[in-house]
Amino acid sequence: MLRIRALPLPPPFLTLTTTMLSPSPSSSSANSDTRIPSFPTPSSRNPINSSSFRNLPLFSNSQVQSQSMALSKCFSNSTNPIPISGVPESESDDGSNSLVVVSFYKFADFHDHxxxxxxxxxxxxxxxxxxxxxxxPEGINGSICGTLESVEKVISFIQSDDRLKGLRLVESPVSPEEEAIHHGHSSSSPLAAGEDAPFRWDHVRVKLKKEIVTLGMPDVxxxxxxxKYVGPKDWNALITDPDTVVIDVRNKYEIRIGKFKGAVDPCTPSFREFPSWVDEHFQLSSTDDERSKDEVDNSVQSAEKVMDSPKQHMPRVAMYCTGGIRCEKASSLLLSKGFKEVFxxxxxxxxxxxxxxxxxSLWEGECFVFDKRVSVEHGLVPxxxxxxxxxxxxxxxxxxxxxxxxxxxSCPYCFSQKSEEEKERARARQRQFERWGIIGGPDKGRRPTSKPESVSQKTNQLSHSV
Incomplete structure (x- = not known):
């Protein structure tokens, strides 16, 4: 004969069982403000009311709940929801989960990088x-995305090295549409990552290179x-001065979708080509007599700036780029070549x-960015x-x-440059992406919209076992 010994249930499970099987009479009222039984944890000893519980990021989207909360179905007859303990305070629904994109850089003597x-x-x-x-060795350059609190911690860690203090930062918000797709990006969110984050979510690349922005001239x-730095508020006055040559130092495909009014487009495919363009279009290899007049030729549109003073061989130059890093190196290049007024x-x-x-604004078009937003407009909206x-x-x-x-x-800009063999390889790659439920480029790593069958089976088994 088998003897069955009753084992005492742990307090949390006992409370859970009591809540499920013995609902209080008052629970039938729709307007009841009954307190939810809470389990004692180191972080919280006070009961959590139902309204605050529903405001947790985990339940901010009905789709998320239906896709990932299969366990909750077995509690459908329970009047009170089951509280989840151990959710970090930093992920409460107080706006701290809002996503930000921060670009930063700093030139520094950093040989032990x-x-x-x-x-x-x-x-x-x-x-x-x-x-x-x-x-x-010349510093750090990056662009990251995360919650404001997380990004601030990363920036603080970087600047804990005295050589990297004073990072040049540009912060951009993430659109409400992306926020909705990502469900706040909190670790308590079962999806955690959506498919429209500015970067592949939960993945960071930290690379070691010879230069933080490649010019190919170590002496610069x-x-x-x-x-000299010019603030955004003073920029218009500088570039509208007829004695100023305004140069866009970005790549030609970036300039194609937007630039400042009257700016010269060097039509360079990469930043490495910029020094050659400077030598050619400012005739820096010529003698002083030949350089009494400097001609700047815009390869896309005819733009000429002629110097009137015979004593001044170098024009005043104002340059710009996406976040300022390429301009710093380009300005150092021009100063090394004898330019006196470089902004x-x-x-x-x-x-x-x-x-x-x-x-x-004197900006025309949109600004290309190197992430999944592709371009931004005024106010840094996508x-x-x-x-x-x-x-x-x-x-x-x-x-x-x-x-x-x-x-x-392919697209109209690369179709004629690609061979049929290259296009066929791209098609084969795309078929693989579609087969595995991901897409190429910066979207690589997107999670499938439907859960794999094996995951669904495991979830159902766990639900039945509970």
Whole structure:
């Protein structure tokens, strides 16, 4: 004969059983403010009311609840919801889960940069901060996305090194639409990551390189000399001066979708080509007599600036780029070549679009950014361009209607440059992406919209066992 010995239930499970099987009479009232039984935890000894519980990020979206809370179905007859203990205070529904994108850089003497890679990457992974960071002997350059609190911790950690204090920062908000898709990006959210984050969520790349922005000229150092910074509020007055040559130092595909009015487009495919363009178009290899007049040729539109003073061979130059880092190096380059008056936009286009009202702006078009937003407009709101995953160039809605456009393969700007063999390889790659429920380019890593069958089976088994 078998003897059955009754084992005492742990207090939390006992409370749970009592709540499920013995609802109080008052629980039938819709307006009841009955307190939910709470389990004693180190962080919270007070009961949690039902209204505050429903405001947790975990339940902010009905779709999330239906997709990931299969366990809750077995409690459907319970009047009071089951509280979840151990949710960090930092992830309460007080706005701290709002996403931000922060771009930063700093030129510094940083020859032991490799030592920072591992701890920085581990910190970003722990805080669920995504993006890309470059470490090099000349400093640091990065763009990351995460909750405001998490991003601030990463920035504080970087600046704990005295050489990296005073990072140049540009902060951009994430749209409410993206926030809704991501369900707040809190660790308590079962999905945690959506498919429209500015970067692949929960993934950070920390790379070691020779330069934080590649110019290919080691002797050019913004640490030693750099041009004069001009704030966004004073930028308009500088670039409208007829004696100022305004140069966009970005790549030609970036300039194609937006630039400052009257700016010169060097039409360079990469920043490495900028020194050659400067030598050619300012005739720096010529003699002083031949340089009495300097001609700046805009490869896209005819733009000439002629110097009237025979004593001055170098024009006043104002340069700009996306966030300011390329301008710092470009200004150092021009100073090393004998230019006397070199200015650049502090904080770059992003800071200008953030601070200068659209009614006063001299910016035309949209600003290309190197993340999944592709482009931004005034106020740093996401723009209208998408990305061609065949060449990583921005494409408009009209471009995507063209015959040359094929998703993941080609667009009007790369169609003629790709061989049929390259296009076929791209098609094969795209078929693999579609088969596994992900898409290419910066969207790589997107989670499938429906749960795999094995996951559903395990969830159902666990639900029945409980």
């Amino acid at each position: 490799a030592r920072l890679r591992k701890p920085l990457k581990e910190l970003c992974q722990k805080l669920r901060v995504s993006g890309g960071i470059i470490l090099a 150092s913004p640490i030693e000399k750099v041009g 650049h936009l502090e904080g770059g286009i992003l800071k200008y679009l953030e601070e200068v009202p659209e009614t006063e 723009g209208n361009f998408k990305l061609c995953y065949g060449c990583k160039q921005p494409v408009s809605d009209a471009d995507m209607e063209a015959q040359e456009y094929e998703y993941g393969v």
